[in-house]
Amino acid sequence: MARIVILHPGAMGAAVGRAVHDAGHDVGWIAEARSPATADRAAAAGLHAWSGVDEADVVISLVPPAVALATARSVAGFAGVYIDANAISPARAAEVAGIVRSGGAEYVDASVVGPPPVQEGTTRLYLSGSAAPRAAELFAQSRLEPVVLDGVEYAASALKMAYASWTKISAALVLAAEGTARAHGVADALHAEWRRSQPDLEQRGERAAISAEQKGWRWVDEMRQIAETFDAAGEPAGFGDAAAAVYKMFPRP
Helix, strand or coil, X not given: CCEEEEECCCHHHHHHHHHHHHCCCEEEEECCCCCHHHHHHHHHCCCEEECCCCCCCEEEECCXXXXXXXXXXXXXXXXXXXXXXXXXXXXXXXXXXXXXXXXXXXXXXXXXXXXXXXXXXXXXXXXXXXXXXXXXXXXXCCCCEEEECCCCCCHHHHHHHHHHHHHHHHHHHHHHHHHHHHHCCCHHHHHHHHHHHCCCHHHHHHHXXXXXXXXXXXXXXXXXXHHHHHHHCCCCCHHHHHHHHHHCCCCCC
């Protein structure tokens, strides 16, 4: 059994915490400066409040990409295993690694693909780096399937950026197409043509709008991270920048 702290239990973090709790680990969260909604999610997930990370073996960071660096700095001096499971570029992941290693922690790059893991077979946790095989053991008996990637240290972050570039940028494109059609008074005609030639797009647009209204604010920086990752690979950064502009139109609820 490992002592694990989740930073911080949003929808995904709470579900990941519950999954590792149900696998037999002692899982907590840091209550200081967190909202009542976060406290409710943590309680529902069976997580107990800790005053700090000093007694933890493992910290799992699951936060909006824009605060990944600040979250790493907030646990300065932690000397256990720091699993960074945020949707960030390999370059930002390297920055996080530098921060936590300077305090004595062992860094593991990670990324989550799939919905919050409330049932088996839906969600993967990709892990990379020298400590990834040992980190994977923490999740071996959980609903969250660990997948260790060979190769470069920040492979998990690179995979997340490549995967999300399709799922979220293509959704942003559908939203932009819908907005353009409405502006020109042809939304009904567009929907009729979608039903004839692209029958899944109308429903996808509806799902994209709901997701953007709930979480679009959170994806703005993720799209910028994708742009940075594409640029570093010699691919056009404009895809991510444009998607960031689309999601910026959806304020935080």
